[in-house]
Every structure is written in C-alpha cells, then in structure tokens.
Amino acid sequence: MVRIFQCAFCGHDIEPMTGISFVRKSGQLIRFCSKKCRRSLIDFKRDPRKFKWTKKYTPKMQPSVIDESDSENEQDKT
Numbered sequence: 001m002v003r004i005f006q007c008a009f010c011g012h013d014i015e016p017m018t019g020i021s022f023v024r025k026s027g028q029l030i031r032f033c034s035k036k037c038r039r040s041l042i043d044f045k046r047d048p049r050k051f052k053w054t055k056k057y058t059p060k061m062q063p064s065v066i067d068e069s070d071s072e073n074e075q076d077k078t
C-alpha cells in the first residue's frame, strides 16, 4: 500500500519513494517534497503562506482568519 504524503512546507503531494523525511528533536516526522522546502522550513523558518509557489499561499495576510482556517484544513484532509 502506497500512501501519498503532502509536503510540510508547500503542501504539494509527494510522489512515493521521493522527497525528504526530517525528524525533529521532539520525534515528529516531517516530510518534504524537495530540499528547497526542507531548507525553507528548517533552516530559514519561513512561513509558507508568504510564498506564491506553496499551496498555503494567501495573497492577503489576515492573521486572525488564517490561523483558524489553517488548523481546520489540516484535519479535513485525508
């Protein structure tokens, strides 16, 4: 059985047998589609909502609205 994971940064699907897995000190496993995404989140601690090439990109930053809808979206998927 093959599971498709979403990239933790850009939100795009990761093809099976590709991508990068990263384990945080807390033991949390994070998956990335590319080194670009891994560096953006881990090394630069960027916010994916600020980048047009991510699925999480939102043209206008509305912090109060984004925080609520974001957590709901995560649970709705899969």
Ligand SMILES: [Zn+2]
Pocket: 007, 008, 009, 010, 011, 012, 032, 033, 034, 037
């Ligand atoms: Zn990605």
